[in-house]
Amino acid sequence: MxxxxxxxxxxxxxxxxxxxxxxxxxxxxxxxxxxxxxxxxxxxxxxxxxxxxxxxxxxxxxxxxxxxxxxxxxxxxxxxxxxxxxxxxxxxxxxxxxxxxxxxxxxxxxxxxxxxxxxxxxxxxxxxxxxxxxxxxxxxxxxxxxxxxxxxxxxxxxxxxxxxxxxxxxxxxxxxxxxxxxxxxxxGPSILPHNASSRISSLFIELLERQFPIESTSQRVRIRSANEFAASLNIHVNHLNKVLKEVTGKTTSDIIKSRLAQEAKILLRQTQWNISEIAFSLGFEEIAHFSNFFKTLTSYSPSAFRNGIKS
Missing domain, CATH: 2.60.120.280 (Regulatory protein AraC)
Structure with missing residues (x-):
């Protein structure tokens, strides 16, 4: 890209x-x-x-x-x-x-x-x-x-x-x-900068988005778990989950998975990278783990999604 x-x-x-x-x-x-x-x-x-x-x-x-x-x-x-x-x-x-x-x-x-x-x-x-x-x-x-x-x-x-x-x-x-x-x-009032919870939420989103877009096969998502994000923000993972649930209605893991799936769709649609390269870039060690993850979130296998875009 x-x-x-x-x-x-x-x-x-x-x-x-x-x-x-x-x-x-x-x-x-x-x-x-x-x-x-x-x-x-x-x-x-x-x-x-x-x-x-x-x-x-x-x-x-x-x-x-x-x-x-x-x-x-x-x-x-x-x-x-x-x-x-x-x-x-x-x-x-x-x-x-x-x-x-x-x-x-x-x-x-x-x-x-x-x-x-x-x-x-x-x-x-x-x-x-x-x-x-x-x-x-x-x-x-x-x-x-x-x-x-x-x-x-x-x-x-x-x-x-x-x-x-x-x-x-x-x-x-x-x-x-x-x-x-x-x-x-x-x-909405829930994301005003004066709200402490919204500030933590904004910092989390900024840290998540900083890893995207994926622009080469050598680039890799490094922070993928709720615990890793909490550690980077210097707060307890339970507090991060509570804040994100309060502000967005979603858990930390749900937001991370959704963003990874979104990037996977972009890469499948817009690049010619093979699926193992996409899986590696998104932080998956095994292509099978990536395929299971993608199918769970989208109801399609990566190859079926890519073929559907082309058809």
């Missing part, structure tokens, strides 16, 4: 364009980058765009789409029939591609450093909308679509201005867009 940088994104999107106009000679480390694109204009210039590969990216992307599209992320496939808002994070590999050629909307790309420069002190990885467990695609009605469309148009207009503080204003528009998305799925 590839890891696509912001400059790699531009090389794929605009292969004949000099990237100095976007980065300049002194910007070689992708620091603080932001840009907005008009989807309809891109289609006029390149009507036969290929499918984007399923991979992980080093940048963030927010897309407002108007058209029929298919989105693949984690172990999910989502069909978009008309209007949607898509929040893509470096933590979750994905791809989305059009089903028809009648495409409108906008998308913006930015690096984490761009938003970290905000005077509000916002830390992007603390925003619920970019949590790996958050929703990825939000379906919109026409009224909501028009409201988001206005935000993107303000971004596009400001990018062309010569206002000396335009990037501060663009960060404000970006945060407006982020908060608009978060309000589509309000954060």
């Amino acid at each position: 590839q890891v696509l940088s912001i400059k790699g994104f531009y090389r794929d999107l605009l292969p004949d364009v000099d990237l100095d106009q976007y980065f300049g000679d002194n910007n070689t480390s992708d620091i603080g980058h932001f840009n907005v694109f008009d989807i309809a204009e891109m289609w006029r210039n390149s009507p036969s765009k290929p499918k984007m590969p399923y991979n992980r990216r080093t940048y963030y992307k927010i897309s407002l789409v108007n058209g029929r599209n298919k989105v693949e992320y984690a172990d999910k496939v989502i069909d978009v029939e008309d209007y949607a808002l898509i929040f893509a994070t470096p933590k979750v590999p994905y791809r989305y591609y059009p089903v028809n050629s009648d495409q409108k909307g906008y998308f913006c790309v930015f690096t984490g450093e761009f938003l970290s420069k905000s005077k509000t002190g916002t830390l992007i990885d603390e925003l619920p909308i970019f949590n790996p467990a958050s929703d990825f695609v939000y379906h919109l009605d026409r009224e909501l679509y028009d409201r988001v469309d206005d935000i993107f148009k303000k971004m596009q207009q400001e990018l062309l201005s010569d206002y000396i503080y335009k990037y501060d204003l663009l960060r404000t528009y970006l945060l407006e867009l982020v908060h608009f998305g978060q309000k589509l799925q309000p954060v």
